Amino acid sequence: MRRAALIAVPYFWLLVLFLVPFIIVFKISLSDAALAIPPYTPTLRDGIAAMFAEFDFENFVFLTEDDLYWKAYLSSLRIALLSTFLTLLVGYPIAYGMARAPEEWRPTLMMLVILPFWTSFLIRVYAWMGILSNEGLLNQLLIWLGLIGEPLQMLNTNFAVYVGIVYTYLPFMILPIYAALDRMDGSLIEAAEDLGCSRLQAFWLVTIPLSRNGIIAGSFLVFIPALGEFVIPSLLGGSGTLMIGKVLWEEFFNNRDWPVASAVAVILLLILVIPIVLFQRNQQKQAEAEQ
Amino acid sequence: MIYRILGGVAAAALTTSAALAEEVRVYNWSDYIDESLLEKFEQETGLELIYDVFDSNEVLETKLLAGGSGYDVVVPSGTFLQRQITAGAFQKLDMSKLDNKENLWDVIEDRLKKYDPNNEYAVNYMWGTTGIGLNVNKVKEALGDDAPMGSLALIFEPSNMEKLQNCGVHFLDAPAEMIPAALAYIGENPDSQDPDTIGKAEPVLTAVAPYVQKFHSSEYINALANGDICVAFGWSGDILQARDRAAEADNGVEIEYHAPSEGALMWFDNMAIPVDAPNPDGAHKFINFLLDSQNMATASNYVYYANGNLASQEFLEEDVIGDTAIYPDEATLDNLYTTSPYGPKVQRKVTRMWTKIKSGT
Numbered sequence: 001m002r003r004a005a006l007i008a009v010p011y012f013w014l015l016v017l018f019l020v021p022f023i024i025v026f027k028i029s030l031s032d033a034a035l036a037i038p039p040y041t042p043t044l045r046d047g048i049a050a051m052f053a054e055f056d057f058e059n060f061v062f063l064t065e066d067d068l069y070w071k072a073y074l075s076s077l078r079i080a081l082l083s084t085f086l087t088l089l090v091g092y093p094i095a096y097g098m099a100r101a102p103e104e105w106r107p108t109l110m111m112l113v114i115l116p117f118w119t120s121f122l123i124r125v126y127a128w129m130g131i132l133s134n135e136g137l138l139n140q141l142l143i144w145l146g147l148i149g150e151p152l153q154m155l156n157t158n159f160a161v162y163v164g165i166v167y168t169y170l171p172f173m174i175l176p177i178y179a180a181l182d183r184m185d186g187s188l189i190e191a192a193e194d195l196g197c198s199r200l201q202a203f204w205l206v207t208i209p210l211s212r213n214g215i216i217a218g219s220f221l222v223f224i225p226a227l228g229e230f231v232i233p234s235l236l237g238g239s240g241t242l243m244i245g246k247v248l249w250e251e252f253f254n255n256r257d258w259p260v261a262s263a264v265a266v267i268l269l270l271i272l273v274i275p276i277v278l279f280q281r282n283q284q285k286q287a288e289a290e291q
Numbered sequence: 292m293i294y295r296i297l298g299g300v301a302a303a304a305l306t307t308s309a310a311l312a313e314e315v316r317v318y319n320w321s322d323y324i325d326e327s328l329l330e331k332f333e334q335e336t337g338l339e340l341i342y343d344v345f346d347s348n349e350v351l352e353t354k355l356l357a358g359g360s361g362y363d364v365v366v367p368s369g370t371f372l373q374r375q376i377t378a379g380a381f382q383k384l385d386m387s388k389l390d391n392k393e394n395l396w397d398v399i400e401d402r403l404k405k406y407d408p409n410n411e412y413a414v415n416y417m418w419g420t421t422g423i424g425l426n427v428n429k430v431k432e433a434l435g436d437d438a439p440m441g442s443l444a445l446i447f448e449p450s451n452m453e454k455l456q457n458c459g460v461h462f463l464d465a466p467a468e469m470i471p472a473a474l475a476y477i478g479e480n481p482d483s484q485d486p487d488t489i490g491k492a493e494p495v496l497t498a499v500a501p502y503v504q505k506f507h508s509s510e511y512i513n514a515l516a517n518g519d520i521c522v523a524f525g526w527s528g529d530i531l532q533a534r535d536r537a538a539e540a541d542n543g544v545e546i547e548y549h550a551p552s553e554g555a556l557m558w559f560d561n562m563a564i565p566v567d568a569p570n571p572d573g574a575h576k577f578i579n580f581l582l583d584s585q586n587m588a589t590a591s592n593y594v595y596y597a598n599g600n601l602a603s604q605e606f607l608e609e610d611v612i613g614d615t616a617i618y619p620d621e622a623t624l625d626n627l628y629t630t631s632p633y634g635p636k637v638q639r640k641v642t643r644m645w646t647k648i649k650s651g652t
Binding site: 036039068238241242250252253254257 | 350355357358378379457459500505506517518519566642643645646647
């Protein structure tokens with residue numbers, strides 16, 4: 001009885017926060033756009049039987065007919081993958097440094113990583129607009145140093161989007177890697193070196209494999225939100241930045257076509273389910289290994 | 292004990308609903324009012340005013356059509372107003388609660404009939420034109436002294452845009468504004484609803500899109516004023532606000548607004564009350580407050596947009612009523628056109644075309 005109750009809690013959680021919203025979105029994706037409140041038809045008001053009779057997959061077919069959508073999915077995947085990689089590249093040395101720092105410094109370093117979270121995400125992205133714009137801090141600095149004569153166009157480019165994503169999600173990468181490295185037994189490195197490894201080999205053969213779970217967890221925590229990112233590309237990106245989050249926004253707001261927007265969202269979710277399942281499995285394996 | 296708790300809850304519920312009734316929630320365009328008016332309204336009426344802003348009609352419309360937006364007064368533009376009336380998003384105004392409606396300007400009311408046939412759902416707040424804002428010195432630097440500043444050729448002629456791209460050009464992220472302008476430039480009917488005619492705007496816009504730094508509907512005010520960009524295709528009053536901010540900052544940036552000589556889009560932003568407004572009574576009070584001739588003049592003097600309030604004109608400052616960029620002279624008025632809302636099929640084509648223009652896909 002107690003066991004059943006314990007199992008019921010997470011399932012109830014999933015049901016309320018995932019399945020129910022998903023069914024609502026899926027239901028809208030099967031209907032047709034209309035000029036009304038709410039802007040689609042049929043709704044529950046038409047009666048359940050009538051509602052089901054009018055459902056069709058027209059909107060999903062529509063998505064396959066226009067190359068905009070798969071290009072946007074692909075472009076989002078590319079941006080998310082590359083920025084995950086960049087975040088790892090920047091985040092790993094930081095986490096490594098933190099884990100190797102003297103014990104008494106670590107809380108301060110940890111604090112420094114978490115501190116930016118105390119400011120609103122939106123304000124931090126806006127701050128980047130101030131840094132990257134043509135008249136912004138970075139261009140002023142480079143001109144003052146004499147490195148460039150004309151301001152570089154950085155804001156409103158894909159470059160700015162990468163900067164924004166890497167900056168925003170960096171702590172999500174650092175923290176799990178730090179946790180993994182922190183738990184690592186230092187004597188293993190000594191043993192490796194005693195057995196003839198160079199420092200670099202020891203790092204490659206011992207440290208990296210032992211922090212693998214941290215790397216995987218961090219990468220998923222960056223990749224999954226970056227794929228559907230909307231705020232960063234719309235504030236920092238230019239007109240050429242094609243991301244599915246923006247396409248979704250346009251379907252909702254410009255076309256007022258909730259059904260097609262919902263179909264885009266359903267497919268985005270299906271794409272995300274794969275990494276999420278992989279992530280879950282990894283977490284599970286990790287938990288089992290620790291037991 | 293239980294009774295006491297219930298009593299407490301009921302009392303709390305009553306006070307919250309009473310407190311709610313005293314609130315008026317207004318959803319208006321960003322940078323679109325003198326904020327001293329908001330305080331004045333609260334003092335005069337004793338109502339608590341919650342004032343939120345948006346920068347695109349689409350955002351407003353999505354909230355309205357989702358239902359339960361929670362707003363009492365909203366300010367959609369003409370074409371959107373018309374469509375939202377059809378969708379049943381508004382309640383009819385109770386004219387008996389609007390004593391100041393006699394201040395309204397019949398000329399503007401007549402033009403509004405295109406969108407609200409009996410003038411029963413909305414009253415005009417402000418109106419203006421869509422045109423070219425430019426940083427005079429930087430444009431002359433890029434194109435020489437004979438730059439076509441008053442013409443759409445400045446922004447739709449690729450050779451001009453190529454030279455302007457380095458100092459920065461922003462376009463409105465609003466196809467319903469940009470496509471009519473492109474059609475006007477090539478001599479087609481800007482109000483066309485015919486997909487083939489609308490399609491003719493695509494090559495015009497595609498040819499210059501690579502030189503556009505950003506498609507955005509509000510950032511250009513600051514960007515122009517700071518000197519970050521040198522040309523923006525945007526709304527008249529926004530550009531005049533940028534002019535004013537640059538003058539105040541005294542940063543050497545000189546901004547001008549030009550309604551294009553090929554014809555300029557004339558638009559109207561109108562106050563309306565959503566059908567599910569929580570406090571329609573307060574909404575009428577707010578609208579009536581803004582229909583007051585002096586209040587309306589204060590707003591126009593601040594935002595540099597013309598209003599639909601004839602009686603307010605005697606209180607307008609000379610640099611507002613005397614500026615033909617704000618209150619156009621007869622010749623310019625004849626050169627202004629209005630547009631109608633797109634139907635759903637055409638709208639989809641327009642949005643798709645717009646995405647293609649902006650992103651190349």
